[in-house]
Amino acid sequence: EGIFAPNLTYRTGPFAATGIPLMDGQKDYMTMLNERDGGIGGVPIMFEECETGYSTEKGVECYERTKANAVVTQPWSTGITLQVLPKTNTDMIPILAPGYGFSPMANGKVFQWAFNPPASYWDAASMIVQDIAAGDLGSLNGKKIALLHLDHPFGKEPIPVLEAMAAEYGFELVLIPVGLKEMQNQSAQWLQIRKERPDNVVMWGWGAMNAGAITEAVKTKYPMDQFIGVWWSGHDADLKQVGEAGKGYKSISWSMPQPDAPLLADLKTHVYDKGMSEAEDTNAVFYQRGLVISMILAEAIAKAQEIHGTGEINAAQLRDGLENLDISEARLEELGMSGMVPPFSTSCDNHTGHSGAWMLEWDGEKFVQASDLLMADAAFIAPLEAEKSAEYAEANAPWPVNESCN
Amino acid sequence: MLDTAPSVSRETGAETLLEVNNVEVIYNHVILVLKGVSLNVPKGGITALLGGNGAGKTTTLKAISNLLHSERGEVTKGSIKYKGEEVQDLDPAKLVKKGVIQVMEGRHCFEHLTVEENLMTGAYTRNDGAGAVAADLEMVYSYFPRLRERRKSQAGYTSGGEQQMCAIGRALMSRPETILLDEPSMGLAPQLVEQIFGIVKAVNEGEGVSFLLAEQNTNVALRFAHYGYILESGRVVMDGPAADLRENPDVKEFYLGVGDEGRKSFRDVRSYRRRKRWLS
Amino acid sequence: MDALTEGYVTEDGRRIGGVLMEMKNITLRFGGVVAIKDISFDIREGEIRAIIGPNGAGKSSMLNVISGFYHPQEGEVWYKGGVRPSMKPFEVARQGVGRTFQNIALFEGMTVLDNVMTGRLTHMKASIWEQAIWWGKAEREEVHNREQVEKIIDFLEIQSIRKTPVGRLPYGLKKRVELARALAAEPSLLLLDEPMAGMNVEEKEDMSRFILDVNDEFGTTIALIEHDMGVVMDLSDRVVVMDYGKKIGDGTPDEVRSNQDVIDAYLGVAHD
Amino acid sequence: MELLNKIFVAPFADMIAAPDFLMQVLWEGLVSGVLYSLIALGFVLIFRSSRIFNFAQGIMVVFAALTLVGLHEMGVPAWISVALTLGVMFLLAVTIERVVLRPLVGQPDIILFMATIGITLFLIGFGEIIFGGENKVMITSELGIPTGDIVLEPFGGLLILQHIDITAVLVAATLVVSLLLFLNKTRMGRAIRALGDDHQAALSVGISLQTIWVLVWFIAGIIALVTGIAWGSRAGVSFALEVIAYKALPVLMLGGLESITGAIIGGLMIGMLEKLFEIYWGAPLLGGNTESWFAYVLALVVLLFRPQGLFGEKIIERV
Amino acid sequence: MLYRTAGQFKTSYRADQALFPIRQDAFLLGLILVCAWVVFPLTASEFTFQTILTPILIYSLAALGLNILTGFAGQLSLGTGAFMGVGAYACYKMITLMPWMNPIIAILLSGVFSAGVGVLFGIPSLRIKGFYLAIATLAAQFFLVWLFEKWAWLYNYNASGAIQVPNLDMFGFYVSGPQASSMTQYYVVLTIVSLLTYLAINLTRGNLGRTWKATRDMDIAAELIGINLMKSKLTAFAVSSYIVGVAGALFVFMWRGAAEPNLFDIPLSFRVLFIAIIGGLGSIMGNYLGAILIVGLPVVLNTVPGWLGIHVESALLEHLNIMIVGSLIIFFLIIEPHGLNQLWRLIREKLIIWPFPH
Ligand SMILES: Nc1ncnc2c1ncn2[C@@H]1O[C@H](COP(=O)(O)OP(=O)(O)OP(=O)(O)O)[C@@H](O)[C@H]1O
Ligand SMILES: Nc1ncnc2c1ncn2[C@@H]1O[C@H](COP(=O)(O)OP(=O)(O)OP(=O)(O)O)[C@@H](O)[C@H]1O
Numbered sequence A: 001e002g003i004f005a006p007n008l009t010y011r012t013g014p015f016a017a018t019g020i021p022l023m024d025g026q027k028d029y030m031t032m033l034n035e036r037d038g039g040i041g042g043v044p045i046m047f048e049e050c051e052t053g054y055s056t057e058k059g060v061e062c063y064e065r066t067k068a069n070a071v072v073t074q075p076w077s078t079g080i081t082l083q084v085l086p087k088t089n090t091d092m093i094p095i096l097a098p099g100y101g102f103s104p105m106a107n108g109k110v111f112q113w114a115f116n117p118p119a120s121y122w123d124a125a126s127m128i129v130q131d132i133a134a135g136d137l138g139s140l141n142g143k144k145i146a147l148l149h150l151d152h153p154f155g156k157e158p159i160p161v162l163e164a165m166a167a168e169y170g171f172e173l174v175l176i177p178v179g180l181k182e183m184q185n186q187s188a189q190w191l192q193i194r195k196e197r198p199d200n201v202v203m204w205g206w207g208a209m210n211a212g213a214i215t216e217a218v219k220t221k222y223p224m225d226q227f228i229g230v231w232w233s234g235h236d237a238d239l240k241q242v243g244e245a246g247k248g249y250k251s252i253s254w255s256m257p258q259p260d261a262p263l264l265a266d267l268k269t270h271v272y273d274k275g276m277s278e279a280e281d282t283n284a285v286f287y288q289r290g291l292v293i294s295m296i297l298a299e300a301i302a303k304a305q306e307i308h309g310t311g312e313i314n315a316a317q318l319r320d321g322l323e324n325l326d327i328s329e330a331r332l333e334e335l336g337m338s339g340m341v342p343p344f345s346t347s348c349d350n351h352t353g354h355s356g357a358w359m360l361e362w363d364g365e366k367f368v369q370a371s372d373l374l375m376a377d378a379a380f381i382a383p384l385e386a387e388k389s390a391e392y393a394e395a396n397a398p399w400p401v402n403e404s405c406n
Numbered sequence B: 001m002l003d004t005a006p007s008v009s010r011e012t013g014a015e016t017l018l019e020v021n022n023v024e025v026i027y028n029h030v031i032l033v034l035k036g037v038s039l040n041v042p043k044g045g046i047t048a049l050l051g052g053n054g055a056g057k058t059t060t061l062k063a064i065s066n067l068l069h070s071e072r073g074e075v076t077k078g079s080i081k082y083k084g085e086e087v088q089d090l091d092p093a094k095l096v097k098k099g100v101i102q103v104m105e106g107r108h109c110f111e112h113l114t115v116e117e118n119l120m121t122g123a124y125t126r127n128d129g130a131g132a133v134a135a136d137l138e139m140v141y142s143y144f145p146r147l148r149e150r151r152k153s154q155a156g157y158t159s160g161g162e163q164q165m166c167a168i169g170r171a172l173m174s175r176p177e178t179i180l181l182d183e184p185s186m187g188l189a190p191q192l193v194e195q196i197f198g199i200v201k202a203v204n205e206g207e208g209v210s211f212l213l214a215e216q217n218t219n220v221a222l223r224f225a226h227y228g229y230i231l232e233s234g235r236v237v238m239d240g241p242a243a244d245l246r247e248n249p250d251v252k253e254f255y256l257g258v259g260d261e262g263r264k265s266f267r268d269v270r271s272y273r274r275r276k277r278w279l280s
Numbered sequence C: 001m002d003a004l005t006e007g008y009v010t011e012d013g014r015r016i017g018g019v020l021m022e023m024k025n026i027t028l029r030f031g032g033v034v035a036i037k038d039i040s041f042d043i044r045e046g047e048i049r050a051i052i053g054p055n056g057a058g059k060s061s062m063l064n065v066i067s068g069f070y071h072p073q074e075g076e077v078w079y080k081g082g083v084r085p086s087m088k089p090f091e092v093a094r095q096g097v098g099r100t101f102q103n104i105a106l107f108e109g110m111t112v113l114d115n116v117m118t119g120r121l122t123h124m125k126a127s128i129w130e131q132a133i134w135w136g137k138a139e140r141e142e143v144h145n146r147e148q149v150e151k152i153i154d155f156l157e158i159q160s161i162r163k164t165p166v167g168r169l170p171y172g173l174k175k176r177v178e179l180a181r182a183l184a185a186e187p188s189l190l191l192l193d194e195p196m197a198g199m200n201v202e203e204k205e206d207m208s209r210f211i212l213d214v215n216d217e218f219g220t221t222i223a224l225i226e227h228d229m230g231v232v233m234d235l236s237d238r239v240v241v242m243d244y245g246k247k248i249g250d251g252t253p254d255e256v257r258s259n260q261d262v263i264d265a266y267l268g269v270a271h272d
Numbered sequence D: 001m002e003l004l005n006k007i008f009v010a011p012f013a014d015m016i017a018a019p020d021f022l023m024q025v026l027w028e029g030l031v032s033g034v035l036y037s038l039i040a041l042g043f044v045l046i047f048r049s050s051r052i053f054n055f056a057q058g059i060m061v062v063f064a065a066l067t068l069v070g071l072h073e074m075g076v077p078a079w080i081s082v083a084l085t086l087g088v089m090f091l092l093a094v095t096i097e098r099v100v101l102r103p104l105v106g107q108p109d110i111i112l113f114m115a116t117i118g119i120t121l122f123l124i125g126f127g128e129i130i131f132g133g134e135n136k137v138m139i140t141s142e143l144g145i146p147t148g149d150i151v152l153e154p155f156g157g158l159l160i161l162q163h164i165d166i167t168a169v170l171v172a173a174t175l176v177v178s179l180l181l182f183l184n185k186t187r188m189g190r191a192i193r194a195l196g197d198d199h200q201a202a203l204s205v206g207i208s209l210q211t212i213w214v215l216v217w218f219i220a221g222i223i224a225l226v227t228g229i230a231w232g233s234r235a236g237v238s239f240a241l242e243v244i245a246y247k248a249l250p251v252l253m254l255g256g257l258e259s260i261t262g263a264i265i266g267g268l269m270i271g272m273l274e275k276l277f278e279i280y281w282g283a284p285l286l287g288g289n290t291e292s293w294f295a296y297v298l299a300l301v302v303l304l305f306r307p308q309g310l311f312g313e314k315i316i317e318r319v
Numbered sequence E: 001m002l003y004r005t006a007g008q009f010k011t012s013y014r015a016d017q018a019l020f021p022i023r024q025d026a027f028l029l030g031l032i033l034v035c036a037w038v039v040f041p042l043t044a045s046e047f048t049f050q051t052i053l054t055p056i057l058i059y060s061l062a063a064l065g066l067n068i069l070t071g072f073a074g075q076l077s078l079g080t081g082a083f084m085g086v087g088a089y090a091c092y093k094m095i096t097l098m099p100w101m102n103p104i105i106a107i108l109l110s111g112v113f114s115a116g117v118g119v120l121f122g123i124p125s126l127r128i129k130g131f132y133l134a135i136a137t138l139a140a141q142f143f144l145v146w147l148f149e150k151w152a153w154l155y156n157y158n159a160s161g162a163i164q165v166p167n168l169d170m171f172g173f174y175v176s177g178p179q180a181s182s183m184t185q186y187y188v189v190l191t192i193v194s195l196l197t198y199l200a201i202n203l204t205r206g207n208l209g210r211t212w213k214a215t216r217d218m219d220i221a222a223e224l225i226g227i228n229l230m231k232s233k234l235t236a237f238a239v240s241s242y243i244v245g246v247a248g249a250l251f252v253f254m255w256r257g258a259a260e261p262n263l264f265d266i267p268l269s270f271r272v273l274f275i276a277i278i279g280g281l282g283s284i285m286g287n288y289l290g291a292i293l294i295v296g297l298p299v300v301l302n303t304v305p306g307w308l309g310i311h312v313e314s315a316l317l318e319h320l321n322i323m324i325v326g327s328l329i330i331f332f333l334i335i336e337p338h339g340l341n342q343l344w345r346l347i348r349e350k351l352i353i354w355p356f357p358h
């Protein structure tokens, strides 16, 4: 027996390019725990993948297939997240969607079963804008920021927050959608960028869209240092496409590769050397982010075991673990993961943790840190979260709310 | 008149080009159409294959030229030999190279190609040089002056007769030894029927091409052919030199429409009905 | 001429009525090709009218003009005493013009019965809702029309192949099914385009019998194109002869047969 | 009023105000158009010879490009990889002919169309197993394709022309001319067109379906490789590229399914018009991303006036 | 002898036109209905409902709609997905604008909207034919999906641009939304699918059905014998889109629970087309057989290695899956281009004459 923690992967389909390193990281971390410690709290983790190809339909099938025994569901796409979100209320299985999904899920009172630590898309938007403003939000007045986004729920996530900020700080927001079929051929979008002449371009891209956008930016000679992506747009392979020419491109990230972290040494002895990993570049941003994601899950499991005093926890118990995460500096040190993710903690009403993030910059060969830890403007985002989550609950009435949260 | 023995020796005594032995054809795995057909085509002769609708004439020709496959039909028994060589497993293109070409029922011109291009496709398998092909094109035009007039028109827009000429001309372009001609007279004006058969005769005599001719129009066919087979429901029921068949009372009655008391008017059909004696 | 308005009596004693359809100075062009050049003729009620001519003369095109598939550039079509306005083929069909086709145009994916039933669809009125529920009117109508169709099936002796998909039938039977489909519509004018092409004598005789019976029993007017002179001369009351778009003869079979132009252009030799 | 202005006045004013930008838009449109045409050419060739609407052309592009890059990654020199890839495409053509086309001779168009979707699925699965799903970098410079750009300053503005784009345009032009010559002037070409009209008749005059189909699919494979290199140089090679097949469909329809000329002219028209529309109308007025449907709607409108497309063969309708 | 028809005589045309002239067929149908209404619901697990039973029914219905257009009326459509979308969005808007509305009525009404849109995009079919017509339906496909994305009113200005099915109840049972049980939803779907199938059978065997088939087989001839092609084609578009629209509404309301515009993109259209073609164009039953194959197969393929105790990487499994589905499509097209329905018919013909070979 063991703890069944499935992962709804997409190593196939149009987004496979970005999916594979993430999934590899996740899997390797769990393999390592099993190999090194015999699991968590002595209970082995059954970390199984169910392939969705980023298709919502397959995702639902995977969810249904795994939910009987699973302690968690990791839907790995905004579409699947939205679809399983209502079901989890009745099925009582926590969703773990680190850094993706629906930003208002931060509101644990309404979304009792959904978690998106360590930071949400709205956090990302807020931090990117701060970085653009270089600490002086007033300087944004009169500026023009273009949002180049996938025309898809994922790409639209930051819009409400960006719009609110545009209104607040007086910059102009230009929305430039990229259709799923145009990902590889974005000349129209970049012509439009040339026409609009925005001061900055913010990219909410995914999969093949990133490579397309970056090559096009190089082609049209858009200044790279004014081009910033969300954390899913900071994939090494996408930038390798243009290499040197991409120098200066930035991507916000709540994870940072630490090639020298002790964790990697453990991984080497317990996983790589045993030939149990398929990972190609273990220092890549996405691979290491995958490690962090599994760490969050593992920590939650450990916490749940601690709270309930049992090894073989169930889904409802894991939820308590997820609500009481405390990834402190010290804990990261213990895990051998210092600097791989900013410290954060979750609670009953805060399912995100709002860890903050760093800006990474492409130096022509790899991503390097380019800023101190940035923090999202919680005061700005919180009311929006409350509003949107209330709307959601109302639209889906009767929607059970966790009254025990304050 | 139940003479169904496979090959009857002919007075011409010419070399046998094509030999069909006891062939059986099934469509779609279930529909049995030919129930053992045997026939011979001698070199340099015109052999007619006669019979009513659905008798299996077209099927026989397609079995020979190996075109059954794409209609979900197959030869399940018997053998087909061309110049003593088994050919039933050859693909149609190889057979054309060997000198056997079919003019299909219903013309089958390439609609979007011009008449001249249609003719040129006939020369597809040849590799004796552009000069020889051009000479043959001239020859075809001299046989069918009407085609020369319409050489630049898309075949799809030409009339039925023109398409028929085009199809025969196309076959001639491959310099065949044997032509399998399926219902050349269908839908053609009487004058044109005569003309086409005239050309068949001319080609037969002039170029020495042998013909196997499937026809409904027994009258004309027996006038031009040297030898004839009559097919009924997938079986050869009668065969013999054309001249003999023409005199046969049954053939006269059922295929030529002349009974004992001469030709009947079609107006009188309501008062009588022919019934075949030899089958049922 | 009185005969024109009054009609006439044929040799075998059938009464032919007034003019049912009249083509006046029809000219039809396809790009540069003039398929029909200023042709006029009429078809009288109850008669069997033949159109003959060499291949490419424009006979089928003429039938297509009559049934509204081609619209002539010049000329008028008179039908049942008035000029027929330009209309779609299906409207022409609904006015009682039925036809068969030179290259069989059956609905290959359907059974014989269904093919013939489509002929009756102008007689069926049940609404889409009634058909969907299949109660009352729709069902009654279906049964009633099926009876009518069965009569035609009996008449043309195709009972045994009723439920066979048309695609599997031999050519001759297909022609018969096509005739059945046309008859099912109970047309007042029936156009037959080479109904006997590709048939042997026996089958031609069968077909002739059907044509004569239709003409007699239902009083249907028939216009037919045919290349078999025997059939044309025996069956038809009057014959129009076309040659490369022009009309070169019009009259009784005997008149046509002895017309030198017709002999030169078409018959080749004087037909018996 | 405001709306009318935005539709009928403002865009044109914009165009005049920034002619260099307009030129850039047209150039980008031209290049996209040429790339669409390349895919469309593969379609046309196969359609002409077999009336098969080959949906697999898109995946063949991906497959060819991945094979090329994959071989090179294994250490095979660039040009030898090209030769080997051609070999692979030939094998693919032979296999498809043997396994799929031959048993389906004479089936209705839609069945064959479905079969090509089957091929597409198969190749996606097969390709991903072999090559993996990662985005790969096209070996542009290794193949000796120039990668720089030319910066012009018309009207005192800025016009950037990429070398690869110029190369793509030239290559496409050469391909089109050679295909046109091939189809219209050679024996094989005539046979291909004949085959498209009537399989049975083509067989009966001795045209071998097998040979021609293998040949045609192989040529389509070559075109796919060229397309793959051209597209791959722009945005990398991955299975996401498969969707470009959808960009070729309206091009085909607009130009006419059988026409090589149509494919190229249709491609250019669509490429340029959809860029113009998106930049001057779509993005400002309709919320952008109109490229996803503009080509289709344009093709539809044209078809309403010419049901066989601009250069397609007239549909012969006779009874 | 199981399928012996000897002794079953018809004495009236009416009897001959009955739905099941052969007794065994009626018996078989009864058996299937009992299974669908009683046996399956009693035995199925949540997983079976969610990944097999309900989707098979919904996909069958969508394929049925497409089949009416493509299989019966001969008009190729590649836009089924978008028309399903129209149904789904129409239903969503009705339900949110008029929350008092009975959900089943809303679902049935939503088809009316897709029928309207279908007719609109069907108008070009009067001039455009064959593959060229596919362009019209693809235009619909891409334009509509784009519209679902851009027209915020359609999704009530949700931030994510997706629609979320609310909890709706009927006679005290939740029939949609997260609170609804799979079994209730299954019964709703089954009822609607059975009803529409019955109506579709009647339409296709009656006069309208013949009109469609005639249009399909040879439209020129059809027009020349008196068929109004415009009416025939447009009714086909309307009826087909209606059914497809209802299927779309069921798809989202009774099964998916949420939908983003992308869901209705071309892969969905192709999937439905596959079902219709593998099942058999121009047949009703084929749609069910096709759906069982196309929906059920991947689920089964995913389970097989587990049963056999082989561990296959899930990504590899998925790749193999796609390959197998692709190959099977080709395989089935080759063994029987007319689809599973035809295969069944041949088996049945053999059974009727069994034990004699011919
Ligand atoms: N593809 C096919 N599938 C099934 N049956 C077929 C097929 N082709 C022909 N048949 C059947 O085979 C029989 C013989 O047909 P065939 O065409 O050989 O006759 P035919 O003698 O040429 O007649 P016709 O004079 O009408 O051309 C007919 O009963 C026909 O229905
Ligand atoms: N749709 C069309 N487009 C162009 N030309 C046409 C069309 N229809 C007929 N024609 C031309 O008009 C002329 C007359 O054709 P039509 O089919 O009427 O001849 P026909 O008298 O019926 O000949 P046949 O006895 O061979 O059937 C022919 O030259 C033909 O090519």
Ligand SMILES: [Mg+2]
Binding pocket: B057, B058, B059, B105, B182, B183
């Ligand atoms: Mg025949």
Ligand SMILES: [Mg+2]
Binding pocket: B160, C059, C060, C061, C102
């Ligand atoms: Mg004619």
